[in-house]
Amino acid sequence: MNAIETKDLTKVYSNNFTAVNSLNLEIPKGSIFGMLGPNGAGKTTTIKMLTCLIQPTSGRATVGGYDVEKNPNEVRNLLGMVPQQVSLYKDLTVMENSQMCADYYGVPKDERDSRILDLMELVDIKYAKDKRIGQLSGGQKQKASLVASLVHRPDILFLDEPTIGLDPTTKRTLWDLIRELNDDGHTIILCSHDMHEVDMLCDNVGIINTGNLVAYDTPQGLKDALLESNRQEITEALTKISDESEKSVSQDDLENLSLKKMSVLLKSRDDGIIETISKSDNVKSVEVARNGRINLRIDSFDDMAVQNVLNDIISSGGIITSIYTEEPSLEDVFIKSTSEVNEDDRA
Numbered sequence: 379m380n381a382i383e384t385k386d387l388t389k390v391y392s393n394n395f396t397a398v399n400s401l402n403l404e405i406p407k408g409s410i411f412g413m414l415g416p417n418g419a420g421k422t423t424t425i426k427m428l429t430c431l432i433q434p435t436s437g438r439a440t441v442g443g444y445d446v447e448k449n450p451n452e453v454r455n456l457l458g459m460v461p462q463q464v465s466l467y468k469d470l471t472v473m474e475n476s477q478m479c480a481d482y483y484g485v486p487k488d489e490r491d492s493r494i495l496d497l498m499e500l501v502d503i504k505y506a507k508d509k510r511i512g513q514l515s516g517g518q519k520q521k522a523s524l525v526a527s528l529v530h531r532p533d534i535l536f537l538d539e540p541t542i543g544l545d546p547t548t549k550r551t552l553w554d555l556i557r558e559l560n561d562d563g564h565t566i567i568l569c570s571h572d573m574h575e576v577d578m579l580c581d582n583v584g585i586i587n588t589g590n591l592v593a594y595d596t597p598q599g600l601k602d603a604l605l606e607s608n609r610q611e612i613t614e615a616l617t618k619i620s621d622e623s624e625k626s627v628s629q630d631d632l633e634n635l636s637l638k639k640m641s642v643l644l645k646s647r648d649d650g651i652i653e654t655i656s657k658s659d660n661v662k663s664v665e666v667a668r669n670g671r672i673n674l675r676i677d678s679f680d681d682m683a684v685q686n687v688l689n690d691i692i693s694s695g696g697i698i699t700s701i702y703t704e705e706p707s708l709e710d711v712f713i714k715s716t717s718e719v720n721e722d723d724r725a
């Protein structure tokens with residue numbers, strides 16, 4: 379079953395600007411969904427429609443089976459929202475804001491304060507519980523916003539760039555919290571520009587560009603698709619090059635697409651080994667960094683390339699202390715999926 383479904387969901391703002399354009403989206407219940415997209419792509423607008431803060435211009439959306447236009451109250455009762463701009467009452471304290479939210483959602487009075495204090499402890503903001511929101515730092519406000527939006531244990535939680543401005547420790551705490559909530563069956567919709575965060579947490583990722591969904595898959599699926607599309611581009615480019623008449627394909631572009639990064643650190647530097655590796659057919663370039671790492675560009679389409687390089691090192695007596703290879707990242711997918719933009723659609 380889907381927690382969220384949209385059908386041709388569209389938002390045209392009063393200045394006639396189309397921020398979301400016929401969006402069709404399905405987010406399975408109990409999943410963590412990552413919404414990616416460049417600034418101004420329409421992510422916050424989509425979330426605002428799904429959380430009944432603004433009305434769609436056309437199309438429809440259901441949240442937990444309820445239509446956002448016909449049953450906004452039922453939808454609001456199901457969801458929690460950590461907005462991009464903290465929207466708490468500046469003159470009330472952290473505690474008072476959370477209590478107000480809890481009361482709004484009908485959290486039982488005898489549980490209310492202990493739930494709030496537990497959440498405060500979890501995100502480390504209890505020490506500031508009696509401070510007014512207006513007196514808090516950016517990260518502290520973000521934490522207060524989290525407590526207020528989680529106190530009624532919403533089935534569906536929207537997080538619009540929740541880790542922006544959080545220190546690394548709190549960020550990790552929030553990631554753990556997102557996983558815990560998800561383990562308990564909550565559906566999470568996470569908008570973020572942090573690719574690592576999305577890659578690590580999300581079951582599915584949707585990339586939105588100028589109000590349209592341009593990619594939707596698991597993080598790994600998106601990366602595999604990029605690799606496959608690179609393969610196809612290379613094959614096509616190679617065909618053109620062999621044609622000799624086509625000079626527009628840059629050899630550099632082609633090489634960049636077809637090479638994979640590999641980096642090796644040896645126990646002690648050995649110029650003989652470096653020379654051996656550079657002669658390997660699989661290795662297209664070798665560079666030794668100041669810290670001693672041997673950075674290689676290897677043929678990404680030869681499944682044996684990594685193995686061959688390692689065999690060369692080991693058979694030359696090298697001791698490997700660290701090794702990594704770099705596959706296409708979610709960031710690569712993001713850049714590729716959002717690179718083709720019609721400037722008229724952004725204005």
Ligand SMILES: Nc1ncnc2c1ncn2[C@@H]1O[C@H](COP(=O)(O)OP(=O)(O)OP(=O)(O)O)[C@@H](O)[C@H]1O
Nearest residue numbers: 391393395397415416417418419420421422423424
């Ligand atoms: N109230 C409004 N009136 C007119 N246009 C708006 C309004 N709110 C947003 N927009 C426009 O709609 C587009 C989408 O905005 P939105 O806030 O949904 O983007 P976003 O994907 O959340 O971006 P970001 O990553 O910067 O948060 C932008 O071009 C923005 O200028």
Ligand SMILES: [Mg+2]
Nearest residue numbers: 421422423462
């Ligand atoms: Mg936004």
